[in-house]
Amino acid sequence: MKNKARNIVFIIGTLLFSAMIYRYAKRDHALIKERYRPNVQVTSAAPVYRKANLKSPVLDTLSTGTRIKTGKQNGAFYQIIFVEDNKTVRGGYIQNVNLRKTE
Numbered sequence: 388m389k390n391k392a393r394n395i396v397f398i399i400g401t402l403l404f405s406a407m408i409y410r411y412a413k414r415d416h417a418l419i420k421e422r423y424r425p426n427v428q429v430t431s432a433a434p435v436y437r438k439a440n441l442k443s444p445v446l447d448t449l450s451t452g453t454r455i456k457t458g459k460q461n462g463a464f465y466q467i468i469f470v471e472d473n474k475t476v477r478g479g480y481i482q483n484v485n486l487r488k489t490e
Contacts, residue, residue, distance in 0.1 A: 430451065433482060439464035
């Protein structure tokens with residue numbers, strides 16, 4: 388009898404713990420998705436610079452219509468946080484004349 392009660396308590400505890408972990412994972416996923424949601428769109432093909440300077444080396448070029456998440460503005464440039472279509476471009480800078488807000 389004690390073993391049955393112990394097994395039932397263990398199973399209920401496991402189910403409650405699993406439900407709690409699922410809830411936290413679902414909430415974290417929603418927060419991460421919101422944090423990296425693109426806020427601007429590239430209006431014309433634009434080079435991505437290593438630093439916020441036209442003389443800085445070009446890392447890549449983003450095509451028209453690419454949606455990106457930008458960070459702080461640094462003069463005439465925005466820092467790139469996340470590019471929706473190109474997962475390899477991170478941390479570069481793009482000129483703000485090539486961008487249009489999507490929100």
